[in-house]
Every structure is written in structure tokens, then in C-alpha cells.
Amino acid sequence: MSSPLADEPVEPADEGAEPLTDDEYADHLAELGPDWEVVDDHHLEATYEFDDFAGALAFTNEVGELAEEEWHHPDIHLSWGEVGIEMWSHDIGGLHESDFVMAARMDRIYDAYDD
């Protein structure tokens, strides 16, 4: 079940914006699926599980299309049965609301794979 956060727009950080602090992102993090965590106050990380490589690849391709549509790109690690995601805003060197929206959008895409 994905968060209403997925319905928010993906808006890039303003030039020179500061990354969100742990107090500022806590509520957003709480709205994401249980596997998401913030690492080093720098990026979001999650691992999605699949039955095989084909499922992981299909999910990867959907996330890639989302990233291109929104022009906001995660790091994606594709393995047999698993996709690792790291998400942050490169232009501010840390976390922004747009990263949490993208994470919620990925949770929503994953709902279709999570039988």
C-alpha cells in the first residue's frame, strides 16, 4: 500500500537549498514503506524483493521511466530477485521532499509486484 506522498509533485530543490535535516524529513520517512531508511542523513535506501531476475528487471525499467519522466534519478542496483535503490538530490548533496515523493512512487509501482 503506497503513501499519499506518491500523489505529490516531484519538484526539484531550489538553487542553493539546504538538504533536509532529520527533524525535517522524519514525517516524510514515516509515510514510506517499512524498508526505507535514511543513511548518513544523506540518502534514502531500500531493497525490493522479486521472485526472479525478470521481475526485478521489469521493476527497474518502470522506475527508470519514472525517473526520466520526473527528471529525478535514483541509483539502482539490479540483481537476481532484488533491486536496491538509493535516492537523493545530487544538486543539493542530500535529501529534499522530491526524494520522498519518488520513494513513495516506487512503493506504488512495487504494489503491482508484491503478490
Ligand SMILES: C[C@H](O)[C@H](O)[C@H]1CNC2=NC(N)=NC(=O)C2=N1
Ligand atoms: C544534469 C541533470 O539535469 C541533473 O543531474 C538532474 C537530473 N537528475 C537528477 N537526479 C537526482 N537524484 N538529483 C539531481 O539533482 C538531478 N538533477
